[in-house]
Amino acid sequence: MKYKLRVKYQFYEYFNIENETNVCYNKIKSIYESFSKMILKYVRKFKVIKLIDYMKFDVMFFDDIIAKVDLKPPGSDRPYVINYIEGFNKQFSPNPKGFITKEELERWLKWRVFPPTRANTDELLNALGLNIYNRWGIVRKTHGVMADDEIWLRFNGESLKHRDIVLRKYLYYPDEQ
Numbered sequence: 001m002k003y004k005l006r007v008k009y010q011f012y013e014y015f016n017i018e019n020e021t022n023v024c025y026n027k028i029k030s031i032y033e034s035f036s037k038m039i040l041k042y043v044r045k046f047k048v049i050k051l052i053d054y055m056k057f058d059v060m061f062f063d064d065i066i067a068k069v070d071l072k073p074p075g076s077d078r079p080y081v082i083n084y085i086e087g088f089n090k091q092f093s094p095n096p097k098g099f100i101t102k103e104e105l106e107r108w109l110k111w112r113v114f115p116p117t118r119a120n121t122d123e124l125l126n127a128l129g130l131n132i133y134n135r136w137g138i139v140r141k142t143h144g145v146m147a148d149d150e151i152w153l154r155f156n157g158e159s160l161k162h163r164d165i166v167l168r169k170y171l172y173y174p175d176e177q
Contacts, residue, residue: 006141053156059092060152061085062162067092071105079105089164111145112153 013170059067069092073080082097093100093107114124116133125133128141143160144153146165154160163173 056156058156060154064148066151080104094097097164106135109139109144112146112151113138113142150157 004082023137036061055071057069057094058065059069066083068082068084070080078099078101080098081093081095081100083092083095086096090168093104113135115120118124121133124140126139130137130141138154140155143155144151145165150162151165152162152165163176166172169176
């Protein structure tokens with residue numbers, strides 16, 4: 001109901017409707033009512049479909065957040081990182097929080113994907129639906145999951161858990177086999 005009232009107010013404001021004596025009031029009221037029904041229909045629809053924001057992600061260790069990364073923070077073209085851990089060799093950057101360079105980001109991403117020189121690179125790219133080797137494209141598809149560690153990325157809008165993305169599920173969750 002709160003959403004409906006806000007839409008109504010914005011609609012009236014847009015058409016400069018001050019009161020019911022407006023000459024076109026009844027016509028605009030019927031347009032508003034059909035418009036609000038349409039908006040509410042889409043609001044319900046989009047509650048089911050979550051949009052994923054690939055510009056923000058959590059760096060995960062199992063199901064724990066160890067860092068938050070915003071690739072395009074407001075007012076800057078440099079990625080911003082908040083680390084929640086210290087002294088761990090997998091931490092995203094050496095500083096607890098702050099801006100990092102794109103080179104630092106690329107260096108970290110390099111360890112989250114298979115190398116371009118790997119023997120079956122073309123097969124892997126094809127399996128991921130990619131035509132060319134692109135680190136960010138690979139990370140978006142694989143969540144940066146590697147076979148030999150428990151670090152991975154969860155993008156904003158996702159509700160994935162470690163068990164959903166792990167490569168060797170039988171090692172970590174044998175009861176689910």
